Amino acid sequence: MKMKAQNLWRSSFVVAGLLSTLAIAACTAKVAGPGGPGNPASNPGPSSGGANGSTPGMGGTGNPVGSGSGGSSVASMGTGGAVVISTGPSGAPPAESAGTLVMRRLTYREYDHMLTDLLGDATSPAEGGSWTADSPNIVGYVAPSSVADLQVNLYSQASDTLVDNALKAVAAGKPAGKFVIPCKTAPATTAAETTCATQFITAFGLAAYRRPVAMAEQTDMLTLFNNVRKLGLSFNDSLGAIAKGMIQSPNFLYHWEIGPTKPTVGSDGLVPLTSWQMAARLASSLWETMPDDALLTAAQAGQLSTPAAITTQVTRMLSDPRAANGLFNFHQQWLFNFGSQGRDLSQLLTKSSPLFTPAAAQGVQSEFSQFLSSVYGGDGTLTSLFTAPYAYVNHDLGVIYGVAGPATGVAKVSLDPMQRGGIFTQTAFLSMLADEVHDSPIYRGLSIYLKVLCGTVAPPPAVVPAANFTAMGTTRQSIEAHGAKACAQACHGLFDPPGFAFENYDAIGAYRTMDAGQPVDSTGTFVTPGNAMISFQNAIDLSKQLAASPEAQSCIDRQWTRYMLGREETMAEAGSMAVAYQKAAASAGFSLRDMLTSLASSKAFMYRQPSPGETL
Numbered sequence: 027m028k029m030k031a032q033n034l035w036r037s038s039f040v041v042a043g044l045l046s047t048l049a050i051a052a053c054t055a056k057v058a059g060p061g062g063p064g065n066p067a068s069n070p071g072p073s074s075g076g077a078n079g080s081t082p083g084m085g086g087t088g089n090p091v092g093s094g095s096g097g098s099s100v101a102s103m104g105t106g107g108a109v110v111i112s113t114g115p116s117g118a119p120p121a122e123s124a125g126t127l128v129m130r131r132l133t134y135r136e137y138d139h140m141l142t143d144l145l146g147d148a149t150s151p152a153e154g155g156s157w158t159a160d161s162p163n164i165v166g167y168v169a170p171s172s173v174a175d176l177q178v179n180l181y182s183q184a185s186d187t188l189v190d191n192a193l194k195a196v197a198a199g200k201p202a203g204k205f206v207i208p209c210k211t212a213p214a215t216t217a218a219e220t221t222c223a224t225q226f227i228t229a230f231g232l233a234a235y236r237r238p239v240a241m242a243e244q245t246d247m248l249t250l251f252n253n254v255r256k257l258g259l260s261f262n263d264s265l266g267a268i269a270k271g272m273i274q275s276p277n278f279l280y281h282w283e284i285g286p287t288k289p290t291v292g293s294d295g296l297v298p299l300t301s302w303q304m305a306a307r308l309a310s311s312l313w314e315t316m317p318d319d320a321l322l323t324a325a326q327a328g329q330l331s332t333p334a335a336i337t338t339q340v341t342r343m344l345s346d347p348r349a350a351n352g353l354f355n356f357h358q359q360w361l362f363n364f365g366s367q368g369r370d371l372s373q374l375l376t377k378s379s380p381l382f383t384p385a386a387a388q389g390v391q392s393e394f395s396q397f398l399s400s401v402y403g404g405d406g407t408l409t410s411l412f413t414a415p416y417a418y419v420n421h422d423l424g425v426i427y428g429v430a431g432p433a434t435g436v437a438k439v440s441l442d443p444m445q446r447g448g449i450f451t452q453t454a455f456l457s458m459l460a461d462e463v464h465d466s467p468i469y470r471g472l473s474i475y476l477k478v479l480c481g482t483v484a485p486p487p488a489v490v491p492a493a494n495f496t497a498m499g500t501t502r503q504s505i506e507a508h509g510a511k512a513c514a515q516a517c518h519g520l521f522d523p524p525g526f527a528f529e530n531y532d533a534i535g536a537y538r539t540m541d542a543g544q545p546v547d548s549t550g551t552f553v554t555p556g557n558a559m560i561s562f563q564n565a566i567d568l569s570k571q572l573a574a575s576p577e578a579q580s581c582i583d584r585q586w587t588r589y590m591l592g593r594e595e596t597m598a599e600a601g602s603m604a605v606a607y608q609k610a611a612a613s614a615g616f617s618l619r620d621m622l623t624s625l626a627s628s629k630a631f632m633y634r635q636p637s638p639g640e641t642l
Contacts, residue, residue, distance in 0.1 A: 144204050146203035159370070207262060208229065291636055312344065321339065381426050407615030415442070420432065423453060451528075456535030560575075
């Protein structure tokens, strides 16, 4: 009987899901996808990369960020579709505007975090299970837009398991997130059951949908509740059936930021996002989860419609421990994803060095997360992110760093400022951008050139020979010989040189002065994407120069914009990006907190551009 009831509610929501999918398909005419209306990107798709040190595939021919000096910034469109932010003294930035929204479903990280908050279950079925990871988009950030048949089954299985666990927790008198039975005792009449079920639908649905449940939706939920009750499910199990349906609904699985069917368009031609939409967007961008009670209360009162109100919320949210989720995910994707090639710190499982123990590999993730939280929770500057000489280590990571780590747990340790400074000289960056045996000037240099300086490189030739590490001496000599090949010169000459700055660090990030019996050479010179010349002695020197570089400052502004919008920036976002740059540059060290607050309270984030025909 219970199986029959479960099939009933599931079939109800499968039908609803199919109808919603059709509605979503119709909405694609109104919401621009990557490369669609409002997104003039013309970058070719990613190409496959080679092995053993050959260049990873990268699409993109857009014009890189402009260079210059001075306090003001302007923006223009590059020849390849990328927005150019020039930091020269060229006058006021363009007026703020907004582009179209892309259709986005929850990432697996958002899905897991929301289920933890909704149901009090931290098992993380998506990332903690065997679900195939979503691929990043062309600019390197995960912003999925569809649900495959396999995912439908996975969502169904996860909903059964997690809601059933929540029901067991409630029966045992334990908390289960937002799964709360409103009536203290079992309702004695049908009318009492309806009243309690309605209260459950309203409260649980507000959290799950990140907005109030519409009257028509309440009616549908009550119909489902009554049907499964008639088939023999208990009162609590019938509420569970509603919860299972809700967390498989597109209303939960997608970011519903489109707004009303016929939105009100302002004199600037833009549609403002509602307070409910802003609450959801802030929570997703900064916390990777649903809005907390403070955001929902503010949304209910319509208090998330001004930049000042958003600034207040962002300040509060960045000081909350949940900000570690968004900070970790942004910086991981920013530094390690190349086009559609996603890289995750959890993949750091093996290295040839006996020092890289399972405990050290596990410590890399906590090191990365706690360092980021300390920077954004401290002075919040790009200078600290790139140069601060400390790290958070467990015992085994301490051995790699050559410092005394704690016997148990994680502790903040000071590092030798002549050897370590900032995120680029920490184990997470160095070991992630290396293979099992060798360090990788190629990947490390690519991260600096493409991700930190927003450069672009053409796709590699169809066949690029691998670097031969056995025929030469040091890693640098091997990579220099590889980059000198005719088929590799055009690309490797751009990004190999900044990668050589990190030759003092082996494949696990341990410091060294000798490689293959020869002194390490970590010096170099390269031309930035904006045609500036940078000469460096080592990674510490390079990191300090990058922290002061207008190109790197403009680039992280652009990267945060891409992450928050889920797509490549367009000229519509140029004004908001320029204002954010100016606010950050007004503080010594370039304030990332001010930049991020400015972006979140900008027109690019708080508004959207209607698509042709949407308002007819």
